[in-house]
Amino acid sequence: MAVPSEPIVRRKLSAEVFARLKAMITGGELQPGDAMPSERELMERFGVGRPAIREAMQSLSQIGLLAISHGERARVLRMTPRSLFGTVDAAAEIMLQTSPDALGHLKEARIFFERGIVVQAAARASADDIAALEALLRAQRDALGDAETFIAADMRFHRRIAEIPGNPIFGAVAEAMLGWLKQYHTDMLIWTGKENLTLVEHEEIVAALAARDPVAAEAAMVRHLERSRALYVHQTG
Numbered sequence: 001m002a003v004p005s006e007p008i009v010r011r012k013l014s015a016e017v018f019a020r021l022k023a024m025i026t027g028g029e030l031q032p033g034d035a036m037p038s039e040r041e042l043m044e045r046f047g048v049g050r051p052a053i054r055e056a057m058q059s060l061s062q063i064g065l066l067a068i069s070h071g072e073r074a075r076v077l078r079m080t081p082r083s084l085f086g087t088v089d090a091a092a093e094i095m096l097q098t099s100p101d102a103l104g105h106l107k108e109a110r111i112f113f114e115r116g117i118v119v120q121a122a123a124r125a126s127a128d129d130i131a132a133l134e135a136l137l138r139a140q141r142d143a144l145g146d147a148e149t150f151i152a153a154d155m156r157f158h159r160r161i162a163e164i165p166g167n168p169i170f171g172a173v174a175e176a177m178l179g180w181l182k183q184y185h186t187d188m189l190i191w192t193g194k195e196n197l198t199l200v201e202h203e204e205i206v207a208a209l210a211a212r213d214p215v216a217a218e219a220a221m222v223r224h225l226e227r228s229r230a231l232y233v234h235q236t237g
Helices: 013-026 039-046 050-062 081-086 089-098 102-124 127-142 147-163 168-182 188-192 194-210 214-231
Strands: none
Touching: 013 039, 013 050, 039 050, 081 168, 089 102, 089 168, 102 147, 102 168, 102 194, 102 214, 127 147, 127 194, 147 168, 147 194, 194 214
């Protein structure tokens, strides 16, 4: 019986350096906030040239583990759910621009996600959470006629609901999806009076949360998102 061919592939030097630097961070040798060793120190430690060090550090920066500033030593970052999703923002933007179906899929995913979040929020919302949402409603009401401010307040409202269950991944996912959708939001709502409808729908969601009624909260959120999904469209020149 013939033995399958399994050639040994030598990794690039930068890939080996990346693995070692990542191990220094994940293993605790370097803590969030620490400055990385200088390029010269790393070159001597690993026995490689400057290009391999720089390429590896750029790769660490791209996944959110390092902050690189010109003229300063790179610093280790604390990985959080928000920083994790932030690393895919550029890729998400390209996907939405180049895939005809991606925007519809994102809107559908948002509804699936937020209807589940609001059910948990109804069970866990505190008086402070409800007060914060009511303050955001007032800010939105004050922004009637100002599309940019109104939409920003709308996004804060949905992010705040996602934060109520206390799972930081929920808030990070909500912030990421809202950010990806933002550029596709049409300002037509300001001219068609739909901003008032948005306020009414938001008030219904808050009332259901205050009443700790998960069924009503889910129904109100789904009505709101199903209606407002038409506001996110690919712009044409």
